[in-house]
Every structure is written in structure tokens, then in C-alpha cells.
Amino acid sequence: MNAISSKTGGIVVIVSGGSLGDWALREIGRGDILIGADRGAAFLVQHGYSPDLAIGDFDSVRPEEIGRIRESSKRWVECDPVMKDYTDTEMAFNEALALHPQEIVLVGVMGSRLDHSMANLQLLAKGLEARVPCKIVDAYNEITLIDDEWIVHRNEYAYLSLIPFTEEVRGITLEGFLYPLCDAQLKTGQSLGISNVLTADTGRITLTEGKLLVIRSKED
Template sequence: MSHPRIVIYSGGTLGSWALPYADGADLLVGADRGALFMLRHGLKPDIALGDFDSVSADELVEIERHSTLFQSCDPIDKDYTDTELAFAWALSQSPSEIIVCGGLGTRWDHSLANIHLLRQGLQAGVPCRMLDEHNEIMLIDQTRPLQLTAGTYPYVSLLPLTLDAAGITLQGFLYPLTDARLTIGQSLGISNVLTEPTGTITVKEGLLLVIQSGDPRPIG
């Protein structure tokens, strides 16, 4: 299979919101407890990998038995998180796209480290997205403009991943920018809104996180 679309389920915050992303995927990857989530919701991992220190012995047997491929590693001697192991495997498949569900959660050290993985995808020229129920995160550089379509997420925020991101131009937004600079430690790029069906983001220097987000809907 050439240039597959890959969806990774990791061990962070997951729920029913994550299941539709499996539709149309060519390969499904379960990282640690993410593989158990998949099995519990009728999805079969094409590969399950990690140290599996967050599942029980019986759950580990279940994961190994029902995954097409299974790779475990020692939790003490490994150098990378389970999500990075899964992400590296996905990149090795020369994918057309990588989507990570469950890469964000209550452990902010893991969440931030997983967001940083987007840089590996950018360097490889692979479009990547990091998702949870209320956010979609991407990383861009000067390689090509990013086009966003109005829809699920009402807000678009920009944060530099490098010390500065310069030459930022926004088209189709309520608060346009032209050849602007964002510096790490500032909140200038938070909570913009699309005013056109499609918006374009261009950056000339540095790395820029693009975060589409929405507030939880009230109950009742």
C-alpha cells in the first residue's frame, strides 16, 4: 500500500468523538492503552505497540491476540513515549496523512511532548493533526500556506513553536494579519474567527501552531 492515511489511537483522553476518524483510514495504530480503546469499540489495530504498562495482564493478552501486528518494549529501557513510537512507525510507512487521537490528556508533559511530534511530521512533509474532543492542532512553516474551512471549530489560534514566527499573513479572518510576527510568550494570536468559507494562513519564518477549537456544549 502506497501513501496510506494513518490514524493513531494513543493512551490519552479518548471517547466516542474519536471513532469516526477511523472511517476511511488505511492503517489503524494502537499505542499502549489506545489499542485497548480500539478493541473495546470494534476497531482492530493493524499494529499495537508500546510498553503496555497501563493495561492489565489479561488486557495485554487481548491486545496481542486481536491486533494484526504486535510490538512490545520494556518500560524501563525504552527512550521514547508510546505515542512517539507509534508516530515513528507511522512515518516509516510514507503516509499521506497522520491523525493522532488520544495524544492529549491530563498529563501535560505527555500532551506537550506529543504536540512537539508534529515537527517530525512537518520535516517529513507529511500533513499531521493532533485531536481531542474540542481541539485540532497542526504545525506549519514556510513550505506551503494552510487553508482552513469553516465548520466544526469556531476559533482559530496561532502560537509560535519557535522563539518567533514571522511573516504571518491571514486572509478570510475577523482579525487579519499582514506580514506579522508572533513571539513565544504572547497571546496575540488567540481566538481568531473565520469570516469567509475558507481562510488562508501563511508564515515565512519559524514554526507556527494552528489550533482550531471550540468550547464544550452546555448540558440541558
């Protein structure tokens, strides 16, 4: 049995090759299952971690790093950089879903490549369909996708924005926010849901139809 296949449940942290920094290390907890996608695997190894899985075409990794990643990883999956149907991050995400985890945390999946960033946002829909809580975290934002109810707790993120993921989202109600909503509707192209602020220790977001991106942000 492969090492990762025996570690079902728990939290899976996927580290990909986008924008990374020391902030990403704070998302890793003791006992988390670690999946490094391409250059994300190199990042984990450089910081003393042994990925449960290193996966990708590794075209963003220097040749001298590949041997070290292979030796440090509990499982290694390398694919052809041209003849593949999925990005490295989506392959890592599919492996994570197969573990039926408690949660999937994605770091290093946002960056200068807008096409990759947008594709990685789409992975949240796949997680939602599987009913696995997922979030994308970068240096300034935490992003999740909801289709029913979400409880928000006060933390370091000062702002919260709501962006329709589907063409229309209905029945949006906000409790505990500076700008409340009651049975509201958001359509793509609207900015009504941008930059709200939590006024209570705990807030509540509910909706009745559609999918809604919830983006929590903080200043530099």
C-alpha cells in the first residue's frame, strides 16, 4: 500500500508552485497530509518537510532538485509535461479528494499566471460537489466556495467579499456584518458584495440557490 493511501481523513495541505512564502508554512499543522505539486514539492523539501506525495511534470524544478525531492517524498508521481490532461495542481487535488479528507487547504495556487489562478479557483467547485470543505490561502486572502450556510469567525482578515460563482445567487442573508443583507440576490458583474466587515465575533452567511465565492482579505 502506498504511504498516502493509508492516511485517509484528516487535513490535506496541497502546496503548488505559485506565489509562496513563510506565510504558507503557517498553514501546515502537525499530522497534516502534505502533497507537493511540482515546484511546491521543492518548497516543502527546502523547508524540512517530507511530502506524503510529490506529483507533477516537475518542469518548474531545477534538475539538481529533482533527486532530492524524490528521496524526501514518501510517494513520487511524475508525468509527461505535454501529454497530460490536468494541471499539476488538479492532479494533486484529485489525489487529495480520493482520501476523503476532513478539509483540503491549497497554498501556492495563486500567482502571476492568471490562467492557472482561475483554473485553481474552479477546483473549489469540485470540492464542493464532493462535500469536502476546501479553501485557498495566499499571503493576503482566504477563499472558499459555499452553496448553503457558512459561519464566519473573527480573525486576522479585516474584510469579507462575496462574488457570485454561478450566474446568479439567490436568498443571500448576512448576520453579524456592517452591511447586512436579507434574502438578497447577486448576479455576475455586480460589486454589491465587496468589502464587508464583521461587526460581531461570529457572522453567518446563508443562501438558497447558486454558488458564492467568499473571500476574506487583509491589508499588507
